[in-house]
Amino acid sequence: MMYDCAIVGGGPAALNAALVLGRARRSVALFDNNQPRNGITHASHGFITRDGIKPDDFRRIAYEEVLGYPSVQHWQVEVTDIRKKEKGFEILTQSGAYTQARKVILATGLKEVFPGIEGFHKFYGKSLFNCPYCDAWEMRDQPLAVISEDPGIFHMTKLLYNWSKDLIVCTNGNALLTVEEKNLLGSKGIRIIETPIAAFYGQNGLLEQVHFTDDTNIERSGGFITPKWFPKADFVEQLGYDITDYGGIVTDTGGRSSVTGLYAAGDAAYVRPSQVIYAAASGSKAAIAVNTDLVEEEFC
Template identity: 70%
Template sequence: MLYDCVIIGGGPAGLNAALVLGRAKRTVALFDHNQPRNRVTHASHGFLTRDGITPSEFRRIAYDEVLRYPSVQHWQDEVTDIRKQEKGFEILTKNGEHVKTRKLILSSGLREILPDIEGIHNFYGKSLFNCPYCDGWELRDQPLVVVGDKPGAFHKIKLLYSWSRDLIVCTNGHAALTHEQKELLEHKGIQVIETPIRAFRGENGMLNQVQFMDGSHIERSGGFIMPEWHLNDLFSKELGYDTAAFGAIAVDIQGRSTVPGFYAAGDAAYVGPSQVVFAAASGSKTAMTVNMDLVEEEFNL
């Protein structure tokens, strides 16, 4: 069978793309091996009618809706290779399947690499977060730690100041703030600690203490960190697409990459606010582009 479109990645971008293409009567193979980046998150926020939903429940509802359309098939398999064909692409999977398609959308998103601090994985997604818009409300007015150890730290600190005035900034031994920035923060009553962090401590995912290499510690009930973001840039050599800032796939405003027939949606196509609503919108727009490109090809036959 030759599919109209294969979608690699079953997050909000891929699922919304599948929904739009299914409603356009397109045959779709959605590949998703059930390893979403937000699986450690207790809830997703900022999406109207779904504010506070757990990622697992979001996926359950999304798949119920998407698979109502008989031309959409869910392949719970991992894509291991993509081969460009004269017209379209061939997808190879871990289970040995070979699937051919006219168009291809990559929506596999980003990987997070957390700071190398003891205990961080015990708290991430429960009391330590990365996005103030996603989780700032839940930590409002609490005593928070901000691990500002990367470029952009000052912006994030200013942003968090509107959710809580009780902030302590830890640069974790890095020179992430200028002298002028540190002076302004201190003027606002925000303490800056430059000593490297030894560990995060607490129970049941709830932070209560940050320990430093010099033996000192501070009491905090939650906080925000700055992960490193890496694109899941699988198949870049096979497909030969151009990249943009931070390794994202370079696309036009409609989601087309520099490789004919290959598109990208969600975090794969841009590095910005990593929220469900942004990803879903990107998937919808890219799917409309795919359908329109298919229409143009078919109508001109």
């Protein structure tokens, strides 16, 4: 069977794309390896009618809605290869099965790589986060650490100052800030620490102290840390699509990649901010672009 569209991914971008295409009476093959990036998160925020929902509940409700459309078929399996053919694409899964589709939407997202600081994973998703718009409200007015090895730490700090005035900036041993930036942050009472971080201390997922390599400690009840981003699934060698400096797939406003018939949505297209509502919206746009292109082909 040749599906109208294969969607690779199981996050909000992929699920919203499947919903839109299902409602458009398109046959959809949805592949999801059930490894969501936000699975560690206690709750998702910023999505109207779903503010504070647990990620597992969001996925359960989404699948109930999506699979209510009979033309959408779901496989919980990893896609290992995608090949462009004369007519459409061939998708190979980890189970060894092949599927054919006229169009493909990649919505596999990005993976996060954080600095290797002792104790980090005990606190991530509980009192250490990476997205202010997702979690800063819950950490408002608390003593926080802003941790990054990227020059974007200056912008992140200014942003977080909106939620808490008690901030320290930790560059983890890197000289990231200009003299002017340091002076501006200092004028707001924000302390800058360039000494590398040795470990995070606390209990039950709640941060209590940041420990530095010079054996000093600073009490903090939480913080925001910037990861480095890499594609979660990489098919660029097989498909030859253009990528951004961050590894995201270059698309037009409708999610079309540089390869005809291939689309990308959500974090796979490096949609920012990295929030559920942005990802879902980009999935909807990609699905509409797929359906529009299929319609045009049918009337050629």
